[in-house]
Amino acid sequence: MPTPPSISNPISSGTAGRPVAIVTGGSRGIGRGIVERLAADGWAVAINFHSRRDAADELAAQLASSGGDCLVVQGDIASSADRQRVVAETLTRFGRIDLLVNNAGITSPGRKDLLEATEESWDQVLGTNLKGPFFLAQAAAREMVRLVEAGTIDRGTIINVSSISGFAVSTNRGDYCIAKAAMQMMTWLFATRLADSRILVYEICPGVIASDMTAPVQEKYDKLIADGLSPIRRWGQPGDVAAAVSMLASGALPFSTGERIHVDGGFHIQRL
Numbered sequence: 001m002p003t004p005p006s007i008s009n010p011i012s013s014g015t016a017g018r019p020v021a022i023v024t025g026g027s028r029g030i031g032r033g034i035v036e037r038l039a040a041d042g043w044a045v046a047i048n049f050h051s052r053r054d055a056a057d058e059l060a061a062q063l064a065s066s067g068g069d070c071l072v073v074q075g076d077i078a079s080s081a082d083r084q085r086v087v088a089e090t091l092t093r094f095g096r097i098d099l100l101v102n103n104a105g106i107t108s109p110g111r112k113d114l115l116e117a118t119e120e121s122w123d124q125v126l127g128t129n130l131k132g133p134f135f136l137a138q139a140a141a142r143e144m145v146r147l148v149e150a151g152t153i154d155r156g157t158i159i160n161v162s163s164i165s166g167f168a169v170s171t172n173r174g175d176y177c178i179a180k181a182a183m184q185m186m187t188w189l190f191a192t193r194l195a196d197s198r199i200l201v202y203e204i205c206p207g208v209i210a211s212d213m214t215a216p217v218q219e220k221y222d223k224l225i226a227d228g229l230s231p232i233r234r235w236g237q238p239g240d241v242a243a244a245v246s247m248l249a250s251g252a253l254p255f256s257t258g259e260r261i262h263v264d265g266g267f268h269i270q271r272l
């Protein structure tokens with residue numbers, strides 16, 4: 001019978017220094033908020049970025065100036081070779097991986113109606129938002145299992161950033177909705193498979209969050225929010241999602257796995 005993860009000293013797991021997180025799409029938006037929060041909590045962070053090296057370097061320098069320890073690692077999460085490299089570079093630099101945050105994602109290109117949606121968009125969205133996170137979780141989990149068995153880390157955590165689009169329909173973003181809905185099953189699958197290895201797996205389900213992704217639809221959401229889209233009438237901020245990551249990553253919920261945490265101002269509550 002495996003011993004349960006300890007919560008006595010949440011971020012001090014294992015023996016070799018700070019716990020280490022990989023955050024995909026960490027250079028801007030929600031990912032950046034997560035990186036900043038984890039660094040403030042004492043994590044060493046591998047900041048994965050796709051194309052904005054300037055933003056990733058600037059963030060790493062900002063965190064280093066306040067005592068943070070970050071690695072900047074380029075990689076397209078939809079690419080198998082890049083995923084393997086992100087994991088390998090993190091291990092080379094830090095020698096351990098305690099946490100993976102599958103944050104990187106794209107919206108549906110062109111937001112086409114279901115009857116106009118293309119296979120190209122499907123492949124791109126599912127490749128980045130589902131296949132990429134799935135196989136990165138697999139790659140990271142293999143290392144976490146080994147590291148837990150070796151006693152290098154005490155426990156592992158995987159957090160998948162899905163969306164309210166996993167349960168709220170947008171007929172002009174079918175591929176995005178399907179990819180995000182599937183993340184719940186992906187979370188349950190890994191949670192079940194990895195529990196005996198002391199690795200806990202969670203889903204965070206953000207609502208409308210201010211970022212580059214939502215900037216083009218800001219006016220639409222300003223109005224919807226003012227009209228009561230969510231009981232809490234404001235835009236979510238990256239820091240709201242980061243607060244949930246911080247709590248889950250700390251080991252504060254040691255008897256919970258496969259759980260979905262809503263960060264949506266109450267949007268998910270059905271109302272009459």
Ligand code: NAD
Binds near residue numbers: 209214
């Ligand atoms: P964003 O567009 O501001 O940032 C997305 C990040 O993912 C960027 O850093 C980008 O470079 C990275 N990325 C995209 N494709 C990548 C790839 N192939 N490989 C590596 N990195 C890649 O968007 P955001 O709002 O910060 O979104 C972050 C996550 O939160 C996404 O998974 C998104 O679906 C989810 N989400 C966002 C909202 C919202 O309202 N903003 C709501 C629910 C869920």
